[in-house]
Amino acid sequence: MREDWPRYLRPCNYKYRKVDVTPAGKDWLAGESAGWNVYSTAEMDKTNLNKLLNSGILPRPMSLVSTISEDGIENLAPFSWINTVTNYPPVISFAINHNATGSLKDTTANLKNGQGSTVNIISEAFVENANATAVDAPPEFDEWALSGLTREKCVQIRVSRVKESAFSMECELYQSIDITHPVTGEHNSTLILAHVKYFHVCKDMLTSRGAVDLTKFKPVARVGDISYARVGDTYRIPVPLWAQEEAKIQEALKTLASQ
Secondary structure: OOOOOOHHHOOOOOOOOOHHHOHHHHHHHHHHHHOOOOOOHHHOOHHHHHHHHHHHOOOEEOEEEEEEOOOOOEEEEEEOOEEEEEEOOEEEEEEEEOOOOOOOOHHHHHHOOOOOEEEEEOEHHHHHHHHHOOOOOOOOOOHHHHHOOOEEOOOOOOOOEEOOOOEEEEEEEEEEEEEEOOOOOOEEEEEEEEEEEEEEEOHHHEOOOOOEOHHHHOEEEEOOOOOEEEOOOOOOOOOOOHHHHHHHHHHHHHHHHHO
């Protein structure tokens, strides 16, 4: 074994097999006896679409997005439809649905003004503070004051970051995409691609390898309706490397084909 191999590329003793050879796999597959519900999205209303998406695609990371209006009014709001897009350039995405009235949310309007944003990952210690900012207040209302969270200056943009967040991203708008329904033509949401210009990471959260320590970070996840989840047990699965695993893979393919 070469010592210069990253941990995820070192020999992994991988087992190539069907799902039903383990007790957990058998229990999982037993559920297939109940059959499937197949939903046509064209026949579903907005409520049920939202219910399935929010309860089926999870866990989703939670963040507080901080923006500022052209008049200098700061806005702070929680979002869970967020993810990474690419690491070079570092681009993240988050989607913002419109208000119930069909108008743009403050965050969307502010993001389009080109003054930047901060995306602040939420940890357990201040999840209730973050949730307070979800109130459907008028545009002039100060969510920061209600949250009890602390404004902290950024390097390049006017927008504040959340000091209590151990992992904040200072961003510029990369692209704004209005999502239009292909049949009705309705515009109900906006996809934001944000270019991360600076990371603000609490030193206390970093491992000796420069990664964020999950056990200290304690990020929260959204798991449908108003439910949240803590990060539980973690485990590592090495990535198979063809140069090491080819013989085992070929043998496994023969075995699987004969079953």
